[in-house]
Amino acid sequence: MSAPHRGVTVFLTGLSGAGKSTIADALIAGLEAEGRPVTVLDGDVVRTHLSSELTFSREHRDLNIRRIGFVAGEVVKHGGTVVVAAIAPYEAAREEARELVERHGRFVLVHLATPLEVCEERDVKGLYARARAGEIPVFTGVSDPYEPPVRPELVIDTSVTPLARSVALVRAAMEGDGAPPRARGEAGAPAR
Template sequence: MTARMTLSPAGVAELELVLAGGLGATAYASEGDGGRLRATEPVESGAVELLDQEGTPLATVEVDGGTSSGEWLVGSVSQLRPFGHQLHRERRIGAQTSRVERAVVVLGDLPGEEDPRWESLSDRPLVLLDTGHHAEALSRDVRHALASGHDVRVLPAPDPALRSAEEWRDAVAAAARALVADEIEVWDTERAVGDGLVILLTGLSGSGKSTIAKLLAERLGEVDDRTVTLLDGDEVRLILSSKLGFSREDRLMNVRRIGWVAALIAEHGGIAVCAPIAPYAEMRAEMRERAENVGRFMLVHVSTPLEVCEARDRKGLYAKARAGEIPQFTGISDPYEEPTDADLAIDASVVSPEDAVDQIVAALPR
């Protein structure tokens, strides 16, 4: 049976650069040049199928030897289908038919028109980076550069999770030299973060997070000019995730979908209040990363003790879980990984919902 591994959005971009020859040899490598991917579980010698987060096969890596979890996959890569920039002509890697001698790579947003670097740009193309986020900002920069008469290339950004800031910058420059121009000048600009905000309330079933989330959304609607959207865990499961179960993989996908919608709201300057159980540190970290790429993020741990949540159980879910009628029930037969990075912890067994909202509003990132 072929092993499968799911890539993050940044991992998909990394794969696309590898296949285009933008990161050295067309292989995942453990040292030197080359795209990189860590094995998330032990892999035996043979083909490993790489999937996007919706489960679509993108490519295979032919692994030469066994690989332990956490080690780099090493082997040649074969593409299975077009994806990413290859599907969008206006953003395709190497959209123009020929290489150029010199180009400018912009690491963040385009600088303002008053920036002196524009005077030295001349006819060199601008290479802009698609990080998988900031879609509006990227489209704005592309339109601005084209309207100003400049040639534009768009490259997916290498995965920053695999590199230090300096290594990431070097990888960007190497990809641009491989795919666009022999000589690269780098404009090291900041990528502005918008005013949007994602608030994630996590806690056990019955902890009170849904009640707090609803009151919080109402309060923010009264005191904040931004549009507020409530994404309650139970309601999202009825619509976005109706076909998902409660396995670890399905739980991850459910929270991933909530995080994607929440980040989209934040990218457009709104506030998303989310209240899934979100029991795993992995899923919460992914939501934080996605949100902080476009705005701000706040993690609230509604830390009501298990015995209190169980005593409050109006639906009888805990009793059914104790009796073995509900498998993989968080806190009973499936773990809840308590956050170690919460911005605020509230025990709703000793704090009223109204006071909890007061605490959250007072602690909002400004």
């Protein structure tokens, strides 16, 4: 007899342009094609609907991530699958989200460690250019720090790891037995 399905949150974090939404979209499409319902917590969407009153101060950014962690934990408590795509620049807030989820299930932190230069080249919204011109006073990677995760389950540089491989690494981490693979692009991918 198999054990009941345990809920899981995949938390994709990284700079703007690192590939969070691209990987999230491909991951979600694959899961849904298998008939697995997914709750999506995209940072921009959450800010619009759940945290619209918040600014981009550190305190408010942490509160936003805390809210995401709480909602993810509630879904995971009932055996659900959650995919989060959020910059989440501060380590303490990410760890708080981890704690809120791990009370009920698994938390898989995926750091998209794509270099800043690559993220700026991909900047379809022109946000980095506006930040560098001083039009956006607080912007992660330019005028505000991004604290790399201390204990991610997975590290992927999307500038060297193709989308399909990135999604496969995330799936392996999700489906793992609590010891997901650690990888930095292709070089660190474990043999299975």
